Amino acid sequence: MKLEGEWVRSVARTESGILILDQRKLPWSVDWVELRSAEEAHRAIREMWTRGAPLIGAVAAYGLAMALQDDPLQLDATYARLAEARPTAINLRWALDQVRDAVRNLPLTERAEAALRRADALCDENVALNRAIGEHGLALLEELHARHPNRPLNILTHCNPGWLATVDYGTATAPIYLAHDKGLPLHVWVDETRPRNQGALLTAFELSGHGVPHSVIADNVGGLLMQRGQVDLVIVGTDRVTANGDVCNKIGTYLKALAAHDNGVPFYVALPYTTIDRSLASGDLVRIEERDAEELSWLTGPTQAGELATVMVTSSPAYNPAFDVTPARLVTGYITEQGVTARI
Missing domain, CATH: 3.40.50.10470 (Translation initiation factor eif-2b; domain 2)
Structure with a gap:
């Protein structure tokens, strides 16, 4: 949607992570923050830098993908860590399930890229769903x-x-x-x-x-x-x-x-x-x-x-x-x- 006259999404991929708006500072200051690890994604969700059921699901999905880039064996541990960041919104666990299910049976060397692709797809789907709701x-x-x-x-x-x-x-x-x-x-x-x-x-x-x-x-x-x-x-x-x-x-x-x-x-x-x-x-x-x-x-x-x-x-x-x-x-x-x- 429109932010300072430009059309943007609330989460965007970068070469080393993802960009989100630090919503704690809005509307007084528009600050983009780069998250580069699953732990940073967990903190952003827990401390409400980012919020809203569908968005925290997207951020968690990318967080799990980033963890797999660092260590493809961290699938279940990181899933559990991110799932407890906010307990009420169902989208968080749903998005994590989607990424976990997409990579669970893949060779370790293929997990990270497949997780990123699934997270990207979840974001595109959310936009399409919301447009249809609209x-x-x-x-x-x-x-x-x-x-x-x-x-x-x-x-x-x-x-x-x-x-x-x-x-x-x-x-x-x-x-x-x-x-x-x-x-x-x-x-x-x-x-x-x-x-x-x-x-x-x-x-x-x-x-x-x-x-x-x-x-x-x-x-x-x-x-x-x-x-x-x-x-x-x-x-x-x-x-x-x-x-x-x-x-x-x-x-x-x-x-x-x-x-x-x-x-x-x-x-x-x-x-x-x-x-x-x-x-x-x-x-x-x-x-x-x-x-x-x-x-x-x-x-x-x-x-x-x-x-x-x-x-x-x-x-x-x-x-x-x-x-x-x-x-x-x-x-x-x-x-x-x-x-x-x-x-x-």
């Missing part, structure tokens, strides 16, 4: 706009379901980008998404770069907007959808689904097939990642002088679960690469 979602947005053709379509998002969370296009943002490029008038309400403010920092950054009209709102504003009729639909991404359709996504998604249900606002989840986990019957079986309390109690941003500073917002003990689960009964539909469906 096209199916575009038809939905056009249908909804036709009901109120004299005003922009108001869409509410949560967290960052954009190209920074994938290889390109994003999931929930893919229909938004395609609709904007086609000239459909729309406006996006962007939840700030505490505790890491991934909506205010990342989604808003993306939409600004693409020229999409939007407003950042506090997480608790969405219900009021829905009551006032100022939200036509909610579209979110997801880190895992279980076999019954329960949706595990960034903490706060469940509350948006409840508000949407209470106000008759359609609630859609955008996802590729790689995010479906049919091994789990329901969302109450998903392991919810609990992250460092400092993500909640400290904030980083520029001062009036333009210098980045980190400040404490509370000195009390904090509890920081990263995800919640939205029951399938609250989901209007799922926007997938195959189309819009009421069931997974």
Whole structure:
């Protein structure tokens, strides 16, 4: 997507590794970081230099390939190391499975190159999947706009379901980008998404770069907007959808689904097939990642002088679960690469 006027992907191969954006510094500083080993990939995923279920899967796939370049016998050990970097998002383990299965039965001398080819293919597939999600979602947005053709379509998002969370296009943002490029008038309400403010920092950054009209709102504003009729639909991404359709996504998604249900606002989840986990019957079986309390109690941003500073917002003990689960009964539909469906 567009970054400083140029079309880029969020991960790119180099001669010695891969390039990713250090998302901890966005939007204040656009810094590309080269990862040259599996351990650097693990650190980038764990410390959230890179984030978003499909993207961390891609980075992990390259991390496993880089480990095999150093030592083709490190397949299983590196797989296990990378798989535990973020426990909730299913795409991470799925991507590692894809690379491991592609090389397991090959001679040791062929493993590294085959792993890189598979990682490259996973990235290309993710772009194609997200583009297809965007096209199916575009038809939905056009249908909804036709009901109120004299005003922009108001869409509410949560967290960052954009190209920074994938290889390109994003999931929930893919229909938004395609609709904007086609000239459909729309406006996006962007939840700030505490505790890491991934909506205010990342989604808003993306939409600004693409020229999409939007407003950042506090997480608790969405219900009021829905009551006032100022939200036509909610579209979110997801880190895992279980076999019954329960949706595990960034903490706060469940509350948006409840508000949407209470106000008759359609609630859609955008996802590729790689995010479906049919091994789990329901969302109450998903392991919810609990992250460092400092993500909640400290904030980083520029001062009036333009210098980045980190400040404490509370000195009390904090509890920081990263995800919640939205029951399938609250989901209007799922926007997938195959189309819009009421069931997974």
